[in-house]
Amino acid sequence: MFKHFQKGNAIKSLIFFALIFYFGKVFDPYNQGQLSVVLIYFIGILSITLLTGLSGQISLGQGALMAVGGYTCALVVLNLGLSYWQSIIISAVVSLIAGWLLGITAARLSGPYLAGTTLVIALAIPSLATRFESVFGGDVGLSVDFGNPPEWLSGAIGEIGYEQWQLFAILPFATIALFLALNIFKSRTGRSWRAVRDHEIAASLTGINVQRVKIFTFVVASGFAGLAGAMYGLRGIVGPSVYPVSLSLALLTGAILGGLRSIAGAFFGAALVVFLPDLIDKITGGWELAPQVGDYLPAMVSGILLILTVVLNPAGIAGALHHHKPRHK
Amino acid sequence: MEQFLSAVFAGTASGSIYALVALGLVLVWRGAGVINFAQMGQAMFSTYVASTMIINGYSYWIAFFVALAVGTALGTAVDLLVMRPLSGKRSSAMLASPAMRGTVPVIASLGILGILQAAAGMIWAAEERGFPAPVNTLGLTIGGTVMPFTAFDLFVIGIVLVTLIITTIFFQKTGMGLAMRASALNPEVARLSGIRTSSVRTLSWAISGAASSLAGLLVTPNTNLSPNTLDLILIIGFTATVIGGLDSLPGGVLGGFILGLVISFVNVYSSPSDIFLAILALLLIVLLVRPQGILGSKEARRV
Numbered sequence: 001m002f003k004h005f006q007k008g009n010a011i012k013s014l015i016f017f018a019l020i021f022y023f024g025k026v027f028d029p030y031n032q033g034q035l036s037v038v039l040i041y042f043i044g045i046l047s048i049t050l051l052t053g054l055s056g057q058i059s060l061g062q063g064a065l066m067a068v069g070g071y072t073c074a075l076v077v078l079n080l081g082l083s084y085w086q087s088i089i090i091s092a093v094v095s096l097i098a099g100w101l102l103g104i105t106a107a108r109l110s111g112p113y114l115a116g117t118t119l120v121i122a123l124a125i126p127s128l129a130t131r132f133e134s135v136f137g138g139d140v141g142l143s144v145d146f147g148n149p150p151e152w153l154s155g156a157i158g159e160i161g162y163e164q165w166q167l168f169a170i171l172p173f174a175t176i177a178l179f180l181a182l183n184i185f186k187s188r189t190g191r192s193w194r195a196v197r198d199h200e201i202a203a204s205l206t207g208i209n210v211q212r213v214k215i216f217t218f219v220v221a222s223g224f225a226g227l228a229g230a231m232y233g234l235r236g237i238v239g240p241s242v243y244p245v246s247l248s249l250a251l252l253t254g255a256i257l258g259g260l261r262s263i264a265g266a267f268f269g270a271a272l273v274v275f276l277p278d279l280i281d282k283i284t285g286g287w288e289l290a291p292q293v294g295d296y297l298p299a300m301v302s303g304i305l306l307i308l309t310v311v312l313n314p315a316g317i318a319g320a321l322h323h324h325k326p327r328h329k
Numbered sequence: 330m331e332q333f334l335s336a337v338f339a340g341t342a343s344g345s346i347y348a349l350v351a352l353g354l355v356l357v358w359r360g361a362g363v364i365n366f367a368q369m370g371q372a373m374f375s376t377y378v379a380s381t382m383i384i385n386g387y388s389y390w391i392a393f394f395v396a397l398a399v400g401t402a403l404g405t406a407v408d409l410l411v412m413r414p415l416s417g418k419r420s421s422a423m424l425a426s427p428a429m430r431g432t433v434p435v436i437a438s439l440g441i442l443g444i445l446q447a448a449a450g451m452i453w454a455a456e457e458r459g460f461p462a463p464v465n466t467l468g469l470t471i472g473g474t475v476m477p478f479t480a481f482d483l484f485v486i487g488i489v490l491v492t493l494i495i496t497t498i499f500f501q502k503t504g505m506g507l508a509m510r511a512s513a514l515n516p517e518v519a520r521l522s523g524i525r526t527s528s529v530r531t532l533s534w535a536i537s538g539a540a541s542s543l544a545g546l547l548v549t550p551n552t553n554l555s556p557n558t559l560d561l562i563l564i565i566g567f568t569a570t571v572i573g574g575l576d577s578l579p580g581g582v583l584g585g586f587i588l589g590l591v592i593s594f595v596n597v598y599s600s601p602s603d604i605f606l607a608i609l610a611l612l613l614i615v616l617l618v619r620p621q622g623i624l625g626s627k628e629a630r631r632v
Contacts, residue, residue: 056428058435105613108620111431112364112575116567117612119366123564124609130602198426245560249439256436296450303443310437311414 009182017175024167025157032163034274036235039167039174040228041270045255046181046263047224052252053260054190055217056197057106061118063248064125065222066229067240068098071129073230074142074238084146088173088230095226096219103218107211122248126240141239170231177224181263184220193217253302257309259316268317276302335477336597337590342482343551344589345489349544350566351573351581352496353537358575359513360533363412363434364567367441369559371407371538372545374445375399376554377453379546380460389463396546397539403445404538408531411437446556457558460549485547492543493582496536500578509533513576565592568608572615574625583623 020039024032044062052058073091076082082090102121106114129136136142149165160168184190195203196213204210233242250273258269277298284294313320350369357365379396383389415437464480500506511519512529520526544566545559552558565588573584588611595607615622 052432056426056432058432060439105616109616110428112358112435113571113616113620115366115432115435116364116564116571117616120564120568120605120609120612123561124605127602127605131606197428200428249443252436252439253443290451292454293451296447299443300447300451303440303447306440306443307411307437310433310440311411311418314418314433 006183006186009179009186012182013175013179016178017171020171020174021168024164024171029161029163032161032167034278036163036167036170037232038267038270038274039170040232041251041254041274042267043174043177043224043228043231044251045258045266045270046177047221047228048251048255049260049263049266050181050184050193050224051217051221052255053262054185054197055193055214057214057217058111058115059106059118059221060115060245060248060252061120061122061125062221062225062251063229063243063245064118064122065095065098065102065225066232066247067125067129067243068222069095069226069229070233070238070243071136071142072226073233074144075135077144078142084144084169084234088227088234091230092223092227095229096223098226099219099222100215102222103215106218107214119245119248122245126243129240137239139240141237141242142233143237144234145236146234166235169234173227173231177227178263181224181266185263189216253306257302257305257316259318261315262318262322264321265316265318272317273302331477332597336593338478338482339596340590340593341586342478342485342589343548343593344586345486346544346548346585347562347565347569347589348582348585349489349492349540349547350562351569351585352493352578353541353544354566354570355575355578355581356533356537356540358570359578360509360537361408361412361416361434361530362431363438364575365407365534365537366435366438366563366567367407367445368438368537368541369545369563369566370442370445371400371403372541372562373554373556373559374403374449375542376460376545376549376559377449380458380549380554381453383461389461393463393546396542400538400540400542400545401535402538403542404534404536405531407438407441407538408534411441412534413527413530449556453556457553457555460546460554462550466550481550488543488547492540496540496578505532565608568612570622571612572622574622576626577622577624580622580624 020035023035027035044066047062047065048059051062069091072094073084073087076087076090077084080087102118106117109117129141130138146166146169149160149168153168154160184193192203192208192213195206195208196210196217200210203213229243254269254273255266256269257272258267259265280297280301281294284297289297309316353368354364357363357368375396378399379392382392382395412434415434462481462484464484466479466481470476500510508519508524509529509532511522512524512526516526519529544562548559548562552562566585569584569588570581571584572587573580573582575581588608591607591611592604595601595603599607
């Protein structure tokens with residue numbers, strides 16, 4: 001992954017960092033919070049982009065791996081008293097191990113088998129929290145946060161609000177995730193994943209160990225998901241209700257809508273999933289809809305968008321934008 | 330002993346419902362190569378229709394058959410509106426590889442599930458409501474002693490058995506059933522011998538829709554009805570099909586009964602919160618020990 005360090009990827013990641021930092025300065029607190037969620041979803045969706053888009057394995061359970069990251073982070077913060085960023089790194093590492101265990105099983109499965117199994121995992125993992133209530137805090141969960149902004153930062157850029165500090169704490173990790181994903185996409189590793197996706201037998205004939213690649217993909221993707229999950233929990237609470245099955249499905253929806261095979265698409269998808277309810281609210285604000293219609297409108301719209309994308313425009317937003325350019329397939 | 334017996338009966342009754350769900354899943358898998366994650370969404374929708382009719386004074390049985398018709402119509406609509414256009418896109422870059430051909434319809438079915446749940450939420454305000462059973466759901470009393478099963482349990486088991494017998498006769502004795510088996514076995518050869526495979530596909534979606542809406546009608550008296558209540562039933566049904574073998578109808582039915590008993594015993598002897606873990610453990614054991622399922626054939630695991 002790192003052998004093929006490319007200057008272009010570093011520059012892209014830095015531009016990303018600067019842009020989000022700028023938006024973090026100009027947005028109001030509510031949208032700063034929303035932007036934090038976009039970054040977290042972005043990392044979560046990247047795990048699907050790598051897993052499904054690049055290597056062709058579906059997972060409906062990335063939310064469960066986010067839960068692994070979140071609970072690890074909370075337990076480390078509460079029991080070992082480490083700082084938030086140390087805990088985030090530990091959570092990502094623990095998720096890598098969880099992904100390895102999952103990958104050993106998952107590498108034997110494909111298509112609908114994999115989809116169903118990961119879905120069952122997404123349901124079962126949160127119920128562990130109520131099963132072992134004394135450790136995981138049951139239905140209520142464990143409460144954690146990012147703490148206060150360090151003084152050198154507020155000294156450098158002035159007063160930092162609560163939501164703003166969350167955003168600025170998440171941003172470096174999102175940038176690193178972006179940088180790693182960009183490198184994987186263009187590296188030999190990424191090409192071998194694509195080969196496995198497109199034709200397993202042909203891939204194995206070129207000397208690729210298909211099983212090992214599949215497991216490795218799961219490991220890497222779980223690292224991303226765990227990273228996202230740790231920060232998702234650090235926004236306040238780590239509990240079963242924070243990582244429901246619908247979280248896994250929201251991530252998948254974002255991945256498809258944005259473009260399953262594109263890193264930019266992962267960001268578009270994250271932004272779309274997070275801001276869609278606000279957008280619909282703004283559009284329908286004057287229409288006096290019955291409350292239950294308004295409540296379910298975002299779910300309805302994203303369901304319709306999902307089907308339209310799959311049937312009419314499988315490459316998603318990113319694919320539609322790049323239609324005229326030759327693409328990496 | 331009494332606890333044991335009541336677990337067995339409750340497990341058999343719910344197992345027969347899971348068998349129906351599994352039947353619907355296997356039908357579509359064999360007929361169209363898709364695992365339909367929207368299946369219980371369709372069932373939820375048709376059960377809401379039945380519930381609304383009953384609230385408005387129609388009899389249970391009229392509502393019952395209307396719900397089956399709605400389920401059939403939904404199954405047909407899913408195939409005609411989404412799955413058929415999707416399978417026409419086989420040459421597109423996204424669907425070019427076998428791995429993605431298995432994956433993309435799953436995603437489409439999740440979209441359909443989302444739409445159905447949102448629609449039900451909008452129309453029926455998403456409040457949880459009960460759904461009536463046609464017979465008593467309290468313990469049956471024979472000669473003064475309370476039996477470990479209810480009249481409704483017997484009703485469920487009976488109606489599911491009848492359905493299974495009809496399905497078996499349909500597949501073994503009728504020309505249409507033969508055409509469906511042929512298309513599932515080898516679509517190319519079936520087409521060459523004059524079977525309209527696309528109509529056969531739609532038919533399997535329709536029958537699956539009817540079977541799952543029947544499952545919805547039978548399970549909701551015990552679970553209540555809300556846009557999301559049947560999600561769990563789908564998960565259980567899916568696990569049942571994997572345990573029994575995705576391409577085997579008897580396997581799916583067998584898996585349904587196994588799962589019904591396992592869940593019932595977990596419920597009685599442990600706690601309901603362990604159900605998911607039990608399902609996951611069962612699923613993983615089967616996938617690791619016998620990935621094609623108990624009655625599934627080896628090549629059915631399309632790689």
